[in-house]
Amino acid sequence: MSAGRHVVVGGGLAAAKAVETLRAEGYDGGITVVAREPHRPYERPPLSKDYLRGEAERDAVFPLAADWYAAHDVELRTGTAATALDLAGRSVTLDDGRALSYEKLLLATGSDPRRIPLPGGDLAGVHELRTLDDSDALAAALRAARDDGVGRLAVVGDGWIGLEVAASARTLGLDVTVIGLGTHPLERVLGPEMGELYGQVHADHGVHLHRRAEVTGISGDGRRATGVDLADGTHVDADLVLVAVGAVPNVGLARDAGLALDSATGGVVASATLQTTDPDVFVAGDIASVPSARYGRSLRVEHWATALHQGPHAARAMLGATDPYPELPYFFSDQYDVGMEYLGFVAGPDAYDEVVVSGSVPDRELVAFWLEDGRVEAGMAVNVWDRMEDVKTLIHRDGPPDRAELESFVG
Numbered sequence: 001m002s003a004g005r006h007v008v009v010g011g012g013l014a015a016a017k018a019v020e021t022l023r024a025e026g027y028d029g030g031i032t033v034v035a036r037e038p039h040r041p042y043e044r045p046p047l048s049k050d051y052l053r054g055e056a057e058r059d060a061v062f063p064l065a066a067d068w069y070a071a072h073d074v075e076l077r078t079g080t081a082a083t084a085l086d087l088a089g090r091s092v093t094l095d096d097g098r099a100l101s102y103e104k105l106l107l108a109t110g111s112d113p114r115r116i117p118l119p120g121g122d123l124a125g126v127h128e129l130r131t132l133d134d135s136d137a138l139a140a141a142l143r144a145a146r147d148d149g150v151g152r153l154a155v156v157g158d159g160w161i162g163l164e165v166a167a168s169a170r171t172l173g174l175d176v177t178v179i180g181l182g183t184h185p186l187e188r189v190l191g192p193e194m195g196e197l198y199g200q201v202h203a204d205h206g207v208h209l210h211r212r213a214e215v216t217g218i219s220g221d222g223r224r225a226t227g228v229d230l231a232d233g234t235h236v237d238a239d240l241v242l243v244a245v246g247a248v249p250n251v252g253l254a255r256d257a258g259l260a261l262d263s264a265t266g267g268v269v270a271s272a273t274l275q276t277t278d279p280d281v282f283v284a285g286d287i288a289s290v291p292s293a294r295y296g297r298s299l300r301v302e303h304w305a306t307a308l309h310q311g312p313h314a315a316r317a318m319l320g321a322t323d324p325y326p327e328l329p330y331f332f333s334d335q336y337d338v339g340m341e342y343l344g345f346v347a348g349p350d351a352y353d354e355v356v357v358s359g360s361v362p363d364r365e366l367v368a369f370w371l372e373d374g375r376v377e378a379g380m381a382v383n384v385w386d387r388m389e390d391v392k393t394l395i396h397r398d399g400p401p402d403r404a405e406l407e408s409f410v411g
């Protein structure tokens, strides 16, 4: 048995997949997972979807069974935060005052919700959603609000999490309002064309959408939230408020230790093998800023599949592998009966020339391609399945795409 110890800081999917891979690859030294939350590492997509609606068992969110850790001789320190790193001494300080030495360290500290200083933000009935406990609290509140009457939920933010919770809450029977800064929901990630597809999906399901709306505060009766105030003077009545305005990567530990950060992405600088500027420290998941050969820049991707793939990749790199991380960014979302998968990267709503759609927008069965300088940068399949390998081929193709081929992609 190796005398060393690898330490993984984080309690999400990247951490779980990394330790699973360390053992699967035959590493027989010590492994310790340091996870701030009271739970063993879990994945988050169900927290706004089936788990929130009470349709999925709690066990479904954990990639590894409770007894897996002991059975594989992995020490799990839940409810314990890493507070400092000593790179020269190769040790991690924990919030219980102890220190852990490591041979190699993986940082997979993920993100926290972006918190905006809103007057009334600390009233009862105001929620955020990142953790299992957040999801449990929100689920209980949604049910209680519904059972008390109609139950009105106001969602501040029209990004993925806000819209997914809106869909779940409508499905549970609540009256839902979504308040967004853009003209179209999801505008910053999808642009207006495909953002509006989601605007229509939600309007069809009876969600009230406030567009180009700035929230100035949350009003209340002194104890509980009673609504949301907008800059144009509108007041949205609500029994519950979800503030879902994005996420901020947890890079403080890395920054304070002196690891380089990427000012363009806000993540921890990593090589293509997920190694940081310290050769014994690796990163994976939401915090990792990783060079992409296809896009010619470093990307930091806050998506489930990145954690799923980078966790194992980082683990193999900790064991000496040197192959570059190969995956294109991929994510999915489920809202009502609209399922979608997205592959590729577009820097924002101004970073593409056009969107070419194959299939039917009104029927919500389509594949959309984002083109820039004659190349396919990304593709999104809505209720069209098993075509991501074909989308990937188009993204990797060097020359300009054949327009007729794109338009007839959905046969």
Ligand SMILES: Cc1cc2nc3c(=O)[nH]c(=O)nc-3n(C[C@H](O)[C@H](O)[C@H](O)COP(=O)(O)OP(=O)(O)OC[C@H]3O[C@@H](n4cnc5c(N)ncnc54)[C@H](O)[C@@H]3O)c2cc1C
Residues within 6 Å of the ligand: 009, 010, 011, 012, 013, 014, 015, 034, 035, 036, 037, 042, 043, 044, 045, 046, 047, 048, 080, 081, 082, 083, 108, 109, 110, 111, 129, 130, 131, 161, 250, 253, 284, 285, 286, 287, 301, 302, 303, 304, 305, 307, 330, 331, 332, 333, 334
């Ligand atoms: C509600 C919700 C729904 C989502 N749905 C989708 C979806 O449908 N599709 C999709 O592609 N992506 C989705 N995502 C995004 C996806 O879940 C994230 O990209 C993914 O969780 C990132 O995994 P991670 O392991 O990097 O970090 P995280 O899952 O954020 O885990 C990091 C963990 O590290 C812990 N930690 C942080 N700092 C410390 C410290 N100092 N010491 C110890 N522990 C620490 C945190 O408490 C946390 O448990 C969703 C996210 C949320 C919140």
